[in-house]
Amino acid sequence: MQIAFIGLGNMGAPMARNLLKAGHALTVFDLNANAVASLCEAGASRAGSAKEAAAEADVVITMLPAAVHVRRVYQADDGVLAGVRRGVPLVDCSTIDPSTVRDIAEAARAQGNPFADAPVSGGTGGAQAGTLTFMVGAEPALHERLSPVLSAMGRNVVRCGDTGTGQIAKICNNLILGISMIGVSEAMALGERLGIDAQVLAGIVNTSTGRCWSSDTYNPYPGVIETAPAARGYTGGFGAELMLKDLGLANDAARAVKQPLFLGALAQQVYQAMCQRGDAHLDFSGVIRQYRERDGGQA
Numbered sequence: 001m002q003i004a005f006i007g008l009g010n011m012g013a014p015m016a017r018n019l020l021k022a023g024h025a026l027t028v029f030d031l032n033a034n035a036v037a038s039l040c041e042a043g044a045s046r047a048g049s050a051k052e053a054a055a056e057a058d059v060v061i062t063m064l065p066a067a068v069h070v071r072r073v074y075q076a077d078d079g080v081l082a083g084v085r086r087g088v089p090l091v092d093c094s095t096i097d098p099s100t101v102r103d104i105a106e107a108a109r110a111q112g113n114p115f116a117d118a119p120v121s122g123g124t125g126g127a128q129a130g131t132l133t134f135m136v137g138a139e140p141a142l143h144e145r146l147s148p149v150l151s152a153m154g155r156n157v158v159r160c161g162d163t164g165t166g167q168i169a170k171i172c173n174n175l176i177l178g179i180s181m182i183g184v185s186e187a188m189a190l191g192e193r194l195g196i197d198a199q200v201l202a203g204i205v206n207t208s209t210g211r212c213w214s215s216d217t218y219n220p221y222p223g224v225i226e227t228a229p230a231a232r233g234y235t236g237g238f239g240a241e242l243m244l245k246d247l248g249l250a251n252d253a254a255r256a257v258k259q260p261l262f263l264g265a266l267a268q269q270v271y272q273a274m275c276q277r278g279d280a281h282l283d284f285s286g287v288i289r290q291y292r293e294r295d296g297g298q299a
Contacts, residue, residue, distance in 0.1 A: 001025070001149065004057035006050050006073055006080070007094070008035035010236065011120065012063035014127040015093070015153045017042055021130075022152035029053040050076070051083030059149055060090045066245060067096040074104050086112040091146060093134070095119045095174070095242075097249050098164040101137065105163045114142045117163060118150060119170035123218070124237055125227065131155040135173075137166035171253060174246040178267045180214040181285055188221040189291035198224055220285035229283035237283030244271040244280075 001024050005016040008030040016039055020026055026044040029052070030036050040046050047053035050073045054060045060080055064070050070092055074080045080090065090113050092104065098117075105115035116138035126132045132154035136143050143159040150157045160169045187210065191201040202224045206216040214220070222230045229237035247268040254261045274280070274287050282289075 002027070002056055002058045003149065004029070004047070004050075004053040004060045004080075005044075005063075006030070006053055006060070007063035007065075007069075008032060008039060009063065009065065010124050010238075011093075011127045013039065014124065015061075015063060015120075015132070016044065018127075018130045018153045019149070020044060024149070024152065027053045027057065049078040049083075050074075050080050051078045054080045054084040054088070057084065057088060059146070060084055060088060061149075062090075062092045062094060064092075064094040065242065066094070067100040070094050070096055070100060070104065075107060081107060081111060081113070084113055088113055089142060089146060090115045091118050091150075092116075093118050093120055095170050095246055095249070096167060097252065098167045101164045101167050114139070115163060116142055116146060117166040118146070119166050120154065121170070121173055122154070127153070133158065135160050135166040135169040137161060137163045137168075139163075168253075171246060171250045174243070175250040175261070175264050175267075177214065178243050178247050178271065178284070179263050180212050181218070181220060182267055182270055182287055184210075184212065184214040185220045185285070185288035185291055188219070188224075189288060192221075192292065214285070218285055220288040229285055230288075234279075234282040234286035234289075237285065239280065240271055240274050240282055240284045240286060241280040243284035244268065244275055247271060 003024050004027050006029045013035055020043050027047050028036055028039045028044045029047040029050050036046055062073055090108050101117045108115040116136055118134045118136045120132040120134055122132040130153055133156040134150045134154045136159050147157045160166050198221045202219055218228050219225045220230050250264050251261055251268055279286055
């Protein structure tokens with residue numbers, strides 16, 4: 001299948017590579033020339049714009065940082081909607097607000113292109129391993145049509161409902177993730193301060209009621225899990241600025257329906273503080289640095 005893939009960041013690039021491994025033909029576009037060059041070395045073709053990438057595609061997939069980028073990529077004069085053929089399905093895997101999804105979907109449908117939102121969970125590790133979970137907002141027939149393509153990049157492809165529901169699932173999931181990472185960070189830092197070995201504490205938590213993904217797979221304490229960003233200076237993961245964005249989406253959505261988010265609001269403030277101190281580029285698990293750095297101390 002001929003696929004246009006637009007957005008080759010920490011998540012998009014490995015997702016695109018897995019499509020190549022599955023035997024699909026890819027045309028890629030990104031503003032980062034190095035990311036494009038790397039995918040072309042792996043077998044993809046280069047496009048000069050989103051419009052050009054979409055022109056001959058059987059499916060268009062986008063993976064972008066924020067709603068403003070999604071609107072630009074789809075609706076600009078050199079965007080996807082200006083180049084894609086009628087009837088070609090469009091899939092956005094970004095994490096954005098449900099209202100933007102519905103706006104783009106309406107514009108796509110107006111010119112005969114079915115649209116699905118399919119944000120992902122599983123982090124950069126899941127993107128590389130092809131084990132992501134896709135939370136799909138689409139009509140049943142479109143979901144069935146897209147599932148074989150998405151399955152080349154993920155282990156679970158779940159239809160959440162109609163267009164926009166994938167984003168609802170994702171912001172709720174990341175609300176839990178942001179809160180749980182703060183909780184694990186506080187507990188690990190407290191244990192360290194009280195004198196217990198971090199490996200011992202993590203082992204207890206991960207076989208007890210405190211167990212969660214933020215602890216047993218992505219533990220924020222350096223040296224506990226060799227594959228976690230904490231073991232490489234909090235680089236190459238899910239950026240704190242992106243977690244802050246997602247918590248903002250959750251809080252904005254909650255305000256719109258008058259649903260209280262007590263911990264969600266606090267979590268947003270914690271990550272705001274992390275970004276303001278200059279750590280926005282670090283993996284979100286680097287939030288533990290706010291608890292461990294004291295008296296000129298530990299990272």
